[in-house]
Amino acid sequence: MEPVTHALASIALGRAGLNKMTRMATPTLLVSGMAADVDWATRLGGASAFLHGHRTATHSLIGTAAIIAGVTAAFWIAGKKYPKYAVGMMAATLICAIGASAHLFLDLLNGYGVKLLWPFSQKWYAWDLADAVDAWIIFFLLAGLLLPELFRLIHEEIGSKPKRHGRRRGAIAGLILVALFLAGRAFAHQRAVAMLDAREYRAQSPLVVAAFPRPSNPLAWSGVVETDNALFNVEVPLGPGTTFDPDSAAVHFKPLPSLALSNAVASATAVEFLEYARFPLANVEPNGAGYRVRIRDMRFASGLRGRRGIVAVIDLNAQSLVIAERLEFDSGTNY
Numbered sequence: 001m002e003p004v005t006h007a008l009a010s011i012a013l014g015r016a017g018l019n020k021m022t023r024m025a026t027p028t029l030l031v032s033g034m035a036a037d038v039d040w041a042t043r044l045g046g047a048s049a050f051l052h053g054h055r056t057a058t059h060s061l062i063g064t065a066a067i068i069a070g071v072t073a074a075f076w077i078a079g080k081k082y083p084k085y086a087v088g089m090m091a092a093t094l095i096c097a098i099g100a101s102a103h104l105f106l107d108l109l110n111g112y113g114v115k116l117l118w119p120f121s122q123k124w125y126a127w128d129l130a131d132a133v134d135a136w137i138i139f140f141l142l143a144g145l146l147l148p149e150l151f152r153l154i155h156e157e158i159g160s161k162p163k164r165h166g167r168r169r170g171a172i173a174g175l176i177l178v179a180l181f182l183a184g185r186a187f188a189h190q191r192a193v194a195m196l197d198a199r200e201y202r203a204q205s206p207l208v209v210a211a212f213p214r215p216s217n218p219l220a221w222s223g224v225v226e227t228d229n230a231l232f233n234v235e236v237p238l239g240p241g242t243t244f245d246p247d248s249a250a251v252h253f254k255p256l257p258s259l260a261l262s263n264a265v266a267s268a269t270a271v272e273f274l275e276y277a278r279f280p281l282a283n284v285e286p287n288g289a290g291y292r293v294r295i296r297d298m299r300f301a302s303g304l305r306g307r308r309g310i311v312a313v314i315d316l317n318a319q320s321l322v323i324a325e326r327l328e329f330d331s332g333t334n335y
Helices: 003-015 025-045 047-053 061-081 089-108 135-158 166-197 259-265 268-276
Strands: 208-213 220-226 230-237 250-253 280-287 290-297 310-316 322-329
Touching: 003 025, 003 089, 003 135, 003 166, 025 047, 025 061, 025 089, 047 268, 047 310, 047 322, 061 089, 135 166, 166 208, 166 220, 166 230, 259 268, 259 280, 259 290, 259 310, 268 290, 268 310, 268 322
Parallel strands: none
Antiparallel strands: 208 220, 220 230, 230 250, 280 290, 290 310, 310 322
16 A cells, blocks of 8 residues: 555544553554655565565565654653653554554555564465555545545534544544455456456466456456466456457567577566566567566556566577676556
8 A cells, every 4th residue: 555545544543542542642643654665665666666665665564663662762762852742662562563463454454565474484365455546445435534624624614513533533434434445356256266266268267366346346357367378357247237358458468489488588687577576477579689578467457557577588699698688667668
């Protein structure tokens, strides 16, 4: 999730009752609930730094524990220096644990994933239940935070006393709506995956399937299917009166085996990339006297801006020996 969602979730948790536990509860929630996204700075170092740093250390269980300890210590030390802002150690630790855990939970929801067990395991975990910028989650959180303020202004305008605990009830309602929405998404996700897995694609059975939510319509999903010789991107409508048509899928054939492809896939950059990619697809093309192999993750094969992934680029000479290798941000090249 992007920082706005994390900030709104932290504020909603505070208003829902955590702000009563100790002083500075909401600022503590905001810092602990957003600290993990410091790894966005790795994007400045290029695609390789981003793949190594984003959603890895700060989004692991160990990293989350370090954030909890660090933010708690920072607020406790600041409270010692400025008694007006003093916080209880146990209460601050609990609040930081809730804020940091909420961040981890929200980032597990989308398809990019997190390295939850870093550094002991390089496995990526992703639940595929929310878009990276999910307008529905933002809407429910904003509604829970802003509607009580609107009602408060209306009551003040007509001269009546605003209801007590209106802000708290609004925040709780917003969080409950998010929870119900995600439960519905989980059900829809299971249905979409089952539909993808039950059909054939060009007379071939699927080997691996995945479904990702569309950002605007909760009943529309994007499917990715891998078969023996191709990968397919297909829309999966779940709304009433809609029909799933696997023949409408965009097909991307896997390249034929070759020495250039074999050597490229064995390169250090490709091996690292393939640990991250869930639906890798290679493209082999002439490059001067040699070849260039680009490996892309087809879960990011979308026309939506800002939904690009990372690609591995390996250059080989005429003898199919690797002469250069690197990671790049996907420019959206179709193949």
